[in-house]
Amino acid sequence: MTSVLKCIHCGREYPINAVMYTCADCGGLLDVRHDLDALRGRVSRALFDERLGTLEAPFNSGVWRYKELIYPDVNAAQIVTRGEGNTNLYPVPKLAKWAGVGTLYLKHEGENPTGSFKDRGMTSGVTQARALGMTRVACASTGNTSASMAAYASMAEMEGIVFFQNKQIALGKLSQAIAYGATCVQINADFDRNMELVRQVAERLGVYVLNSVNPFRLEGQKAIIFETLQQLRWRVPDWIVCPGGNLGNSSAFGKALHELHALGLIERIPRVAIVQAEGANPLYRAYQNGFARFERVKAQTVATAIKIGNPVNYAKAVRTLEWTNGVVEQVSDQEIMDAKALIDAQGIGCEPASACSLAGTRKLVARGVIQPDETVVGILTGHLLKDPDATISYHSGTLEHIRARYPNRLHQAEPNLDEIVGILTAAERT
Numbered sequence: 262m263t264s265v266l267k268c269i270h271c272g273r274e275y276p277i278n279a280v281m282y283t284c285a286d287c288g289g290l291l292d293v294r295h296d297l298d299a300l301r302g303r304v305s306r307a308l309f310d311e312r313l314g315t316l317e318a319p320f321n322s323g324v325w326r327y328k329e330l331i332y333p334d335v336n337a338a339q340i341v342t343r344g345e346g347n348t349n350l351y352p353v354p355k356l357a358k359w360a361g362v363g364t365l366y367l368k369h370e371g372e373n374p375t376g377s378f379k380d381r382g383m384t385s386g387v388t389q390a391r392a393l394g395m396t397r398v399a400c401a402s403t404g405n406t407s408a409s410m411a412a413y414a415s416m417a418e419m420e421g422i423v424f425f426q427n428k429q430i431a432l433g434k435l436s437q438a439i440a441y442g443a444t445c446v447q448i449n450a451d452f453d454r455n456m457e458l459v460r461q462v463a464e465r466l467g468v469y470v471l472n473s474v475n476p477f478r479l480e481g482q483k484a485i486i487f488e489t490l491q492q493l494r495w496r497v498p499d500w501i502v503c504p505g506g507n508l509g510n511s512s513a514f515g516k517a518l519h520e521l522h523a524l525g526l527i528e529r530i531p532r533v534a535i536v537q538a539e540g541a542n543p544l545y546r547a548y549q550n551g552f553a554r555f556e557r558v559k560a561q562t563v564a565t566a567i568k569i570g571n572p573v574n575y576a577k578a579v580r581t582l583e584w585t586n587g588v589v590e591q592v593s594d595q596e597i598m599d600a601k602a603l604i605d606a607q608g609i610g611c612e613p614a615s616a617c618s619l620a621g622t623r624k625l626v627a628r629g630v631i632q633p634d635e636t637v638v639g640i641l642t643g644h645l646l647k648d649p650d651a652t653i654s655y656h657s658g659t660l661e662h663i664r665a666r667y668p669n670r671l672h673q674a675e676p677n678l679d680e681i682v683g684i685l686t687a688a689e690r691t
């Protein structure tokens with residue numbers, strides 16, 4: 262039983278150990294394709310449930326628990342893992358009410374080892390880098406990919422090389438990449454240009470690219486769906502709602518659901534809603550014209566993790582929408598930051614891009630796309646601490662063009678009992 266790389270456009274197949282990201286014939290994106298017929302007898306809900314209590318790597322990982330569906334033939338000794346995944350699925354009745362939906366869960370991928378879902382893709386991507394004998398790995402990054410790659414590269418004793426854009430790198434993410442020891446280059450260009458550059462430099466220097474154009478990344482990210490369904494005791498929700506930037510995650514979700522259904526592990530496929538920021542909405546625009554044409558945009562949004570105007574996984578995201586009868590929505594920065602404030606105030610918290618899931622759910626309910634009695638799982642992609650600037654600016658009212666609807670202001674006081682009591686008494690009244 263062997264897996265292959267397969268072009269999603271023309272169908273040409275390549276050996277699983279080929280170092281390539283797009284089809285040599287037509288330039289199409291590649292899938293890692295497993296032999297589902299051979300897997301059918303080997304995987305079951307019971308198998309994945311049995312592994313839940315284990316303390317041993319790799320099955321203690323929320324990715325490798327599903328090894329047969331991620332990378333069946335890889336030697337367990339090659340796996341580079343930090344026990345990623347195993348993130349909480351929070352029922353949030355108050356937020357469900359705010360969004361206007363019967364049942365809402367938030368799957369918090371910010372609880373991964375480096376604070377974003379990127380760890381799920383990095384454990385599989387860096388494992389493949391090791392299997393290929395790579396010594397250097399690289400990515401262009403809005404931040405979280407670099408933080409994650411830097412950590413996993415260090416663990417695997419490889420050099421990590423990061424291309425940062427010129428503006429708006431969230432401080433938490435930049436500090437991680439530097440701390441974990443990656444070679445960090447800040448380039449005077451935006452993410453989309455850096456994405457082109459990293460592929461050219463990698464080709465020249467023989468470095469392995471770990472952006473989500475790498476199909477092994479997406480294999481690991483499928484586990485977000487596997488784990489969510491296992492946590493729901495395999496009861497399929499009506500909707501899965503996630504933010505869309507480079508569209509790797511939404512692409513992985515479609516593939517995961519398609520495979521689970523083909524293997525008989527779920528009876529029906531939930532609908533996927535991809536939510537983009539208004540200022541970085543090329544998928545939304547293409548969706549509006551029935552995918553007749555795709556045009557890149559110059560991206561601008563407070564949600565830096567999805568500030569991407571030319572998503573590499575566009576074709577795979579369109580496939581997800583076809584496979585899942587999915588929809589695309591857009592939300593403003595104002596809606597993103599207000600939704601984030603509400604998620605934060607639940608004691609859960611997330612970074613701005615993640616709040617697209619809640620803001621988008623509310624909008625889709627208002628538009629009558631999501632029905633009030635339906636069950637929704639929203640994906641929180643990154644941790645609150647990734648972007649402290651955005652949080653503080655929102656609550657102190659200094660975020661440009663945004664008026665905080667749910668502010669929590671920082672009070673200032675002299676070390677004076679009456680003054681402090683005065684503040685707390687006033688706070689009590691409001």
Ligand SMILES: *Cc1c(COP(=O)(O)O)cnc(C)c1O
Nearest residue numbers: 405506507508509510566642643
């Ligand atoms: C990477 C990232 C996204 C975007 O995911 P894509 O797979 O690029 O669409 C959203 N939120 C956060 C926090 C991220 O790190």
Ligand SMILES: [Zn+2]
Nearest residue numbers: 268271284287
């Ligand atoms: Zn092809």
